Structures are given as structure tokens and as C-alpha cells.
Amino acid sequence: MADVRLVDIEKKYGNFLAVPQLNLTIEDGEFLVLLGPSGCGKTTTMRMIAGLEEITSGDIEIAGKRINDKPPKDRDIAMVFQNYGLYPHMTVRQNIDYPLKLRGVDRAARTRRVQETAEKVELEALLERRPSELSGGQRQRVALARAIVRTPSIFLMDEPLSNLDAKLRVTMRAELKHLHHELGVTTVYVTHDQMEAMTLASRIAIMREGRIVQLDTPKRIYSEPADLFVAGFIGSPSMNLIDGAIAGGVFTAPGVSFPVDQPDRDDVVLGIRPEDLEISTAPDAPVIGKLYALELTGESTLVTLRTGANSVCARGPADHEAEINAPCHFVPKPGARVHLFDRPSGHRLDGLSAKGQTL
Amino acid sequence: MKRHLAWWGERALLVLVSVIVLFPIAWMFLTAFKRPRDAYSLSLDFSPTLQNFVTVFADPWNLGDMVLNSVIVATVTVLIAVPCASLAAYSFSRFRVRGRKFLFFLILSTQFIPAVVIVLPFFLMFRTLGLLDTRLALIVVNLAIVTPFVIWMIKGFIDAIPTDSEEAAMIDGASRLRVIKDIVLPMAAPGILTSSIFCFILTWNEFLFALILTRRDAVTLPVGLVSFRTERGDLWELMSAAGVMITVPIFIMALLIQKHFTRGMTAGAVK
Amino acid sequence: MLPYWLLIPAFVIVLATTIYPLAYSFVTSFREWDLTKQRRPDGFVGFDNYLHAASESGFQNSLWVTTIFVVTSVALTLVIAMSLALLLRRKGRMHTFTRIVLILPFAMSPALIGVSYRFMFNPEFGVLAKGLGAVFPALEGMPWLADPNLAMAILVLTDVWHWAPYMTFMCLGGLASIPRETEEAARIDGASYLRIFFGIILPQMKGVLLVTAVLKTIFALKMFDQVVTLTGGGPGTSTETLAFFVFNVGFKWYDMGYASALAWILTAIMMLISIWYVRMLLSDRKMATA
Ligand SMILES: Nc1ncnc2c1ncn2[C@@H]1O[C@H](COP(=O)(O)OP(=O)(O)OP(=O)(O)O)[C@@H](O)[C@H]1O
Ligand SMILES: [Mg+2]
Numbered sequence: 051m052a053d054v055r056l057v058d059i060e061k062k063y064g065n066f067l068a069v070p071q072l073n074l075t076i077e078d079g080e081f082l083v084l085l086g087p088s089g090c091g092k093t094t095t096m097r098m099i100a101g102l103e104e105i106t107s108g109d110i111e112i113a114g115k116r117i118n119d120k121p122p123k124d125r126d127i128a129m130v131f132q133n134y135g136l137y138p139h140m141t142v143r144q145n146i147d148y149p150l151k152l153r154g155v156d157r158a159a160r161t162r163r164v165q166e167t168a169e170k171v172e173l174e175a176l177l178e179r180r181p182s183e184l185s186g187g188q189r190q191r192v193a194l195a196r197a198i199v200r201t202p203s204i205f206l207m208d209e210p211l212s213n214l215d216a217k218l219r220v221t222m223r224a225e226l227k228h229l230h231h232e233l234g235v236t237t238v239y240v241t242h243d244q245m246e247a248m249t250l251a252s253r254i255a256i257m258r259e260g261r262i263v264q265l266d267t268p269k270r271i272y273s274e275p276a277d278l279f280v281a282g283f284i285g286s287p288s289m290n291l292i293d294g295a296i297a298g299g300v301f302t303a304p305g306v307s308f309p310v311d312q313p314d315r316d317d318v319v320l321g322i323r324p325e326d327l328e329i330s331t332a333p334d335a336p337v338i339g340k341l342y343a344l345e346l347t348g349e350s351t352l353v354t355l356r357t358g359a360n361s362v363c364a365r366g367p368a369d370h371e372a373e374i375n376a377p378c379h380f381v382p383k384p385g386a387r388v389h390l391f392d393r394p395s396g397h398r399l400d401g402l403s404a405k406g407q408t409l
Numbered sequence: 410m411k412r413h414l415a416w417w418g419e420r421a422l423l424v425l426v427s428v429i430v431l432f433p434i435a436w437m438f439l440t441a442f443k444r445p446r447d448a449y450s451l452s453l454d455f456s457p458t459l460q461n462f463v464t465v466f467a468d469p470w471n472l473g474d475m476v477l478n479s480v481i482v483a484t485v486t487v488l489i490a491v492p493c494a495s496l497a498a499y500s501f502s503r504f505r506v507r508g509r510k511f512l513f514f515l516i517l518s519t520q521f522i523p524a525v526v527i528v529l530p531f532f533l534m535f536r537t538l539g540l541l542d543t544r545l546a547l548i549v550v551n552l553a554i555v556t557p558f559v560i561w562m563i564k565g566f567i568d569a570i571p572t573d574s575e576e577a578a579m580i581d582g583a584s585r586l587r588v589i590k591d592i593v594l595p596m597a598a599p600g601i602l603t604s605s606i607f608c609f610i611l612t613w614n615e616f617l618f619a620l621i622l623t624r625r626d627a628v629t630l631p632v633g634l635v636s637f638r639t640e641r642g643d644l645w646e647l648m649s650a651a652g653v654m655i656t657v658p659i660f661i662m663a664l665l666i667q668k669h670f671t672r673g674m675t676a677g678a679v680k
Numbered sequence: 681m682l683p684y685w686l687l688i689p690a691f692v693i694v695l696a697t698t699i700y701p702l703a704y705s706f707v708t709s710f711r712e713w714d715l716t717k718q719r720r721p722d723g724f725v726g727f728d729n730y731l732h733a734a735s736e737s738g739f740q741n742s743l744w745v746t747t748i749f750v751v752t753s754v755a756l757t758l759v760i761a762m763s764l765a766l767l768l769r770r771k772g773r774m775h776t777f778t779r780i781v782l783i784l785p786f787a788m789s790p791a792l793i794g795v796s797y798r799f800m801f802n803p804e805f806g807v808l809a810k811g812l813g814a815v816f817p818a819l820e821g822m823p824w825l826a827d828p829n830l831a832m833a834i835l836v837l838t839d840v841w842h843w844a845p846y847m848t849f850m851c852l853g854g855l856a857s858i859p860r861e862t863e864e865a866a867r868i869d870g871a872s873y874l875r876i877f878f879g880i881i882l883p884q885m886k887g888v889l890l891v892t893a894v895l896k897t898i899f900a901l902k903m904f905d906q907v908v909t910l911t912g913g914g915p916g917t918s919t920e921t922l923a924f925f926v927f928n929v930g931f932k933w934y935d936m937g938y939a940s941a942l943a944w945i946l947t948a949i950m951m952l953i954s955i956w957y958v959r960m961l962l963s964d965r966k967m968a969t970a
Contacts, residue, residue: 423778
């Protein structure tokens with residue numbers, strides 16, 4: 051069990067600054083999810099924690115001890131690699147067994163552990179195959195099994211479920227959640243799947259170009275995005291973001307007018323989530339435009355209207371039907387949150403934490 | 410119709426190439442089984458005999474001694490060069506240490522030094538030490554040619570192995586040396602085997618060093634060929650028998666690892 | 681520290697077996713040392729050994745012989761290797777068989793190659809001498825190895841026979857890395873085979889051909905074994921290559937100082953070519969990445 055502290059760590063590849071001055075504390079027993087667009091430095095950060103990548107400057111502490119110069123094997127870490135890193139010359143069984151063997155676990159215990167773990171990841175039928183004889187998803191499960199076969203003080207998982215089919219992904223997700231609950235091992239987890247992030251994380255760190263833009267619980271990341279980047283990144287479909295201005299306590303843009311509790315200013319972005327809007331026929335609705343598209347997702351219909359240069363999306367009932375180009379009005383649902391951002395900096399406008407902005 | 414012609418032309422060319430390559434080898438093999446009288450006629454109608462092999466292994470030729478010398482020199486050279494070169498190749502391939510580029514360039518550039526330059530000082534040195542005409546002398550000098558070559562070749566093979574598995578092993582708790590033993594060596598084994606055989610062939614066929622540094626005791630097979638030039642003229646049938654002894658083991662090795670062998674050859678071009 | 685420890689064994693070998701002798705012969709090249717007269721080297725004579733080389737006909741002859749040999753054997757090897765690679769590129773049982781056959785010449789001892797060709801070109805009972813005479817009456821009764829020009833031609837022939845297959849594999853490696861699509865697109869556009877070769881294949885093979893050419897040049901400059909077993913440098917001095925000449929000076933006449941100087945001249949030539957090669961290759965890379 052251990053907490054991880056990254057103090058001002060920096061990583062340069064030649065002249066390219068992959069991670070600038072990152073500060074991050076991962077609490078003991080926490081499940082921290084790193085979320086961010088491709089190339090933002092998630093893998094690099096993990097590799098620095100693991101000791102596979104030398105840090106250019108800064109300090110890494112595990113359980114209060116500075117471990118900058120410790121080799122990976124002495125950091126008591128288990129890792130699932132983004133591209134698996136399996137041992138091609140060993141069978142699946144030997145792959146999973148290898149970390150235990152290195153730690154001198156006795157043979158009987160090893161056999162049992164390997165068997166149990168293989169069952170968890172549904173690989174028990176493939177134990178005697180080699181990695182080259184497996185599908186992508188099966189390889190990924192071997193990588194996962196090799197990490198969870200022992201109990202380290204930290205788990206690092208780099209998109210461990212990315213190559214699994216939807217059903218297996220849900221099963222494995224539950225498996226990981228259970229495992230974390232059972233062992234309480236500090237975990238750093240990278241994913242592109244928001245659902246995974248939301249369901250697994252104690253906290254989520256949103257990264258962009260090597261920086262952490264927001265570090266918070268899933269709930270707050272969703273309900274109080276710190277800036278335009280997070281607002282647009284989290285949520286599916288993503289939050290409606292509308293450029294406009296505030297005058298006389300009302301946010302206006304072509305076809306859009308929301309009363310807001312803010313002083314007058316230009317260059318404002320108003321954000322509202324599709325699930326906070328509903329379809330209405332009220333003539334004075336805050337959002338008015340022409341119906342542009344209808345997309346049935348199964349449990350609901352995504353309704354998009356156009357007004358001026360903006361498209362606005364709302365989540366409507368699954369049985370909603372209308373003609374394309376017909377007039378269309380959206381009103382906020384009761385208890386809906388409206389977010390306001392400063393256009394030039396992208397920052398959330400303070401004094402308007404979404405609480406209370408009920409219309 | 411035209412396509413047909415091209416198709417046959419291509420096959421004809423392939424046959425021609427094979428014949429040009431195989432003919433000199435085949436002729437040597439035939440001659441090795443001919444009686445002296447037949448060796449000087451071009452007739453293919455002869456009764457094969459093993460007499461030539463019996464003769465070369467007997468006094469005064471004693472080809473057996475030369476075979477032994479060649480086997481010992483080539484084997485020991487491989488056994489020293491390949492392990493040392495493998496470690497160095499791994500270091501060059503995986504670590505970004507200071508001076509690495511310079512060292513690698515230094516080692517590579519020795520490949521361009523003509524063998525005569527190296528053998529001159531060694532001749533003088535071995536003369537002083539009384540090591541002329543010993544296998545030890547040959548092994549030492551062969552290492553000069555073979556080591557840089559093998560480093561270069563094995564590095565090519567190791568470069569082609571992704572680092573992921575090694576990193577995984579380090580996380581799983583293996584030390585660097587353990588990683589080399591458990592992960593790198595098994596994965597690089599085909600490359601190391603190929604390089605070993607290349608190394609063996611180079612040493613086995615080496616001629617210049619053996620010609621200069623040996624007289625009687627440590628003579629290797631290629632130099633032994635020269636001794637069949639006598640006052641009575643060249644003894645072609647005996648030379649051919651010796652030639653068969655030189656080529657057969659090498660051909661077998663080369664053909665056994667045929668696929669890797671061509672990969673080893675092409676490695677140079679792609680780098 | 682581990683990276684350095686791994687390097688040490690190999691580095692000790694290289695240091696002891698090449699760097700040291702190199703330095704030793706460099707020093708010797710500035711001394712007078714006739715091994716038939718004294719056991720230890722005489723005093724330093726400055727650049728005398730090098731100046732001697734500049735004025736001596738044996739050296740100049742060997743330089744000329746080497747140039748002819750290198751140019752013809754490199755050119756022939758390259759052309760043949762490239763053609764063979766194009767021929768062997770396709771899949772097929774005969775192609776595979778021929779590829780396997782091509783492994784053999786490289787595995788064969790060069791000294792033995794020299795001996796075999798000497799046997800086959802013997803004017804009285806050599807199978808090639810007789811065979812060629814029978815097929816082309818004009819060649820009947822040719823002196824072959826006793827004729828300076830023919831001897832050189834046969835020397836080149838043995839070298840090409842030895843190296844062209846190896847270089848074919850290098851070219852095949854290069855061809856394999858050319859994307860098939862461009863060539864296929866050109867074929868669909870109706871380009872002739874020659875157009876495709878000169879317009880598409882050759883430009884992309886430039887890098888590989890350059891490496892092949894330089895490697896072959898280095899090997900040709902070092903060529904020694906076949907000279908000894910095929911022609912012995914003769915007739916006269918017509919096939920005395922530089923490497924063979926250095927060998928004669930050192931181990932027939934035992935003039936160590938002069939031999940060292942000659943060896944260093946040979947080294948310098950090779951170094952210049954290698955540097956030029958690295959340069960060409962680097963600029964080629966830059967162009968490719970730009
Ligand atoms: N060895 C390297 N040399 C140079 N640049 C590198 C190296 N490894 C990564 N980078 C760069 O560092 C940045 C961060 O890479 P990283 O692999 O951490 O991204 P990531 O967030 O894991 O992306 P993904 O979601 O696609 O896996 C990228 O811009 C990448 O190009
Ligand atoms: Mg990544």
C-alpha cells in the first residue's frame with residue numbers, strides 16, 4: 051500500500067517537452083484515472099512512475115520515499131502495457147507465472163494463483179498457447195492477468211481494456227472494480243472510455259499537452275468542468291458550447307437567450323449538456339431554431355437544431371418524431387446546470403458555480 | 410503468346426543462373442571422386458573412387474590435422490567472439506550512454522582496415538613470442554576480423570526486437586542481467602545463431618592470416634590447398650578432395666539456417 | 681555502469697586485435713626495418729618509405745591493377761546483382777530454388793574458388809577452357825591464365841561469381857522495402873517495363889545500391905585470396921593487386937617498414953571511401969526525411 055507523489059516532474063525527449071512540471075499526488079488506495087486526448091502524455095507519466103523513463107527533473111515519491119533512482123524492479127509495481135509487452139517465447143501460463151517466479155513464490159502456490167487469475171480474465175482454455183497464437187483482445191487479457199496475478203503496492207494500467215469487445219469490457223470492468231475494492235491497491239489507470247473513467251475512478255485527472263487541467267471526483271468533473279477543454283472532453287454527446295455575450299443579465303447568441311446571474315461582458319461561452327435540455331413548444335423558449343438531425347440511440351433520441359452558426363443538441367425521448375427543418379424549441383429541464391466560460395482563456399467564470407443556476 | 414515467351418524466358422534464365430553457380434562446385438565434386446587419369450580428361454564416364462580421400466588423409470598430406478586445426482580455430486573464435494559481441498551489441502542497442510556513437514563508429518570502422526595491416530605487427534609480435542605456427546595465434550588474429558562484424562550483425566538483430574517485453578520483465582521484478590538471460594537471449598537466439606554461423610564461415614575460410622602465420626603445425630584447410638601444388642604439378646584430384654572437405658560442412662550450415670542466412674545478408678543493406 | 685561493463689569484453693578484443701596493431705604498423709611505417717638483416721627495427725627515416733612508394737614501379741603497377749580490378753568487378757557485380765534481384769523477386773518454386781543455390785558461392789572459401797577456376801581454365805585439360813573452345817572456335821587454344829588480360833578477366837570473373845549472389849540478397853532486401861503500390865499504379869497507367877525500372881524502381885534503390893557499391897569496393901580493395909591461388913600475381917605482375925603487393929613486400933622481401941607504409945596507404949584509400957560513403961548516405965537520409 052502506498053501513495054505516489056509527483057513533484058514538479060518534467061520529461062523532455064530531446065527538445066520536445068512531453069510533460070512540463072507536473073504535480074500530482076495519488077492517495078494511498080486511490081483509483082486515479084488519467085484521461086486526455088491522444089499524445090497528451092498519459093503513457094509517459096505512467097512510465098515515469100514505473101521507472102522505465104528517466105525523468106528530466108523533479109522528484110517521484112512512493113510511500114514517502116524518493117525513488118527517482120530506483121530501478122523498476124524495486125518499486126513493487128505491476129503494470130499493464132498499452133501494447134501488452136508479452137513474452138513471445140513463453141506460453142500464456144509462463145507469461146502469467148513469470149512475476150511470481152521472479153519473486154520466489156513456491157511452485158504449488160504459483161500454479162494455483164495462475165489458475166485463479168486465468169479464470170478471472172477468462173483465459174483458462176488458452177494457457178498453453180503462445181502470444182502469437184492469440185487475438186488482440188486475448189493478448190490484452192494476458193497482459194492484465196500478468197499484472198493482477200500478484201499484489202503489488204501500485205497498479206499501473208495503460209488502457210488495459212481497450213481491445214476487448216463491449217461485453218467483455220463490462221465484465222472486466224466489474225472485475226477490476228471488485229479487485230480494487232478487495233485489495234485496496236493504489237491504482238493509476240489510463241483510458242479513453244468515459245464510462246470506464248466514471249465508473250472506476252475515485253478521482254479523474256484530465257490531461258492536456260502534458261498538464262493536468264482538472265483533478266477531481268468524476269461527479270465534479272462532470273458537473274463543474276474547470277474550463278472549456280474539460281467541458282468539451284467529458285460527456286457524450288459532448289456539452290453544447292455557444293459563443294455569445296451577456297447584456298443586462300441575459301446571455302444572448304443568435305436564437306439563444308438565457309437569463310444569467312452575471313455582470314455584462316463580451317466573449318462568453320455558455321455550456322449546457324444535452325441531457326439538461328428538453329424539447330418544448332413554448333414560444334419563448336431560450337433556444338429556438340430549425341430541426342437539423344434526429345439520432346435514435348436506443349434509450350433516447352438525440353435532437354439537434356441549428357440556429358445561426360450554432361448547433362444545439364438535446365436528449366429527447368426515444369419515441370420523439372418530427373420533420374427535418376421544422377421549427378424546434380429547447381428549454382432547460384428543471385434543475386439543469388448552465389456553465390459559463392471566458393472565451394479567450396477558456397476558464398470557467400467564477401461566481402457561477404453551476405449550483406443554483408436553475409431556470 | 411507473348412506472355413508465354415516471357416514466362417519461358419524467365420525460367421530459362423533461372424536455370425542458366427543455377428547452372429553458372431552450381432557448375433564449378435559440381436565439377437570439383439566430380440573430380441574429387443575421379444582417378445588421377447580421369448581427372449585430366451573431361452569425360453563424365455568414369456568409375457568413382459574414394460581413393461583421393463584416402464590419399465589426402467594419409468601421409469604426407471595429413472589433411473586430418475588441417476581439419477582439426479580449422480575446426481578448433483573456427484570454434485574457439487566463435488565461442489569467444491559471439492558472447493562478447495552479444496553483450497556489446499545489447500549495450501549499443503539499448504543504452505543511450507555517453508560516447509556510444511563514437512565507440513560504435515570506432516568498432517565499425519575497423520571493418521574497413523585491410524587484413525594485411527593487422528597481420529604485419531602480429532607476425533612480428535608472434536615471432537618474438539614464439540607463437541608463430543600455433544592455433545592460438547590464428548585465433549587471436551581472426552578475432553580482429555570477426556568481432557566487429559558480429560557486433561554489427563547481432564546489433565541489427567537486437568534492434569529489431571521491441572523493448573516492450575524487456576520493460577515488462579523489469580516491472581515484473583527482473584534485474585537487467587536477468588532480463589538479458591530470460592527475455593533477450595531467447596528472443597535473439599535465431600539472430601545469434603545466424604551470426605555465429607557467419608562468424609564460423611568467415612574464420613573457416615580465412616586464408617591470408619593462416620598463410621602468413623602458419624607453416625606446418627597449425628595449417629588450416631584453405632592454406633592446405635596450396636600444398637597440393639608440387640614439383641610434379643598441381644594434383645587436381647587431391648585438391649578437389651580437400652575442397653570437398655572444406656565446402657561440405659559450410660554448405661550444410663548455410664543451408665540449415667537458409668532463411669535467417671539471407672536475412673543476415675540483407676541486414677546490411679537496410680541499415 | 682552496466683552499459684559499460686557489457687562493452688568491455690568486446691572492446692578489449694577490438695583494442696588488442698586492431699587498434700594496437702594499427703598503431704604499431706603506423707609507427708613501423710616511419711622506420712627502416714629489413715627483417716632479413718636485423719631482428720629489431722632500425723632508426724626512424726621520416727617519410728622515406730612513403731616517398732619510396734611514390735617512385736617505385738611495383739607499387740604503381742599494383743595501384744593500376746587494383747584500380748582496373750575494383751572498377752570492373754564492382755560495376756559487373758552491381759549490374760548482375762540488380763538484374764538477378766529483379767529476376768528472383770517473384771515467388772515461384774524455381775525462384776526459391778535459385779535463391780537457395782545463390783547462398784553457396786558466398787559460403788565457399790575464396791582460396792578454393794581460385795583453385796577451382798585455375799583448374800577449369802587450364803588450357804590442356806580445363807573443362808571451361810576446352811568447353812569454351814568447342815562452343816566458340818575463336819577461343820580454341822587461348823592461353824587463358826598465361827595471358828595478362830585474360831588472367832585479369834578470369835580474376836574478375838571469380839570475384840563476381842563469389843560476391844554477386846551476396847549482393848543479390850542485399851538488392852532483394854532493398855526491393856522488398858519498396859511499396860508495391862507505386863509500381864502497380866504505373867503498370868496500370870501503361871508504363872513499359874523499362875520506364876518502370878528507371879523511373880520508379882531505380883530511384884528508390886539508390887540508397888541500397890550505394891551501400892552495396894561501397895561494401896563491394898571495400899571487399900574488392902581487400903581482395904587477396906584468389907590472387908594467390910588463381911594467378912599468383914602473374915603472368916608477370918599483371919594481376920598483382922595492392923593487397924598482394926603488400927604481402928610480397930612484407931613476407932617475400934621482409935621489408936617491414938616499406939610494407940607498413942604500403943599497408944597504411946591502402947588503409948587511407950579505404951578510409952577515404954568509407955567517409956565518402958557515410959557522407960553520401962547521410963545526405964541521402966536527409967533528403968529522404970526532408
Ligand atoms: N520516445 C519518445 N521520443 C520522442 N517523443 C516521444 C517519445 N515517446 C512519446 N513521445 C511524445 O510524447 C508525447 C506524449 O506521449 P504519450 O505516449 O505519453 O501519449 P499518450 O497520452 O499515452 O497518448 P495515447 O492516448 O495515444 O496513448 C507525444 O507527443 C509523443 O509523440
Ligand atoms: Mg499512451
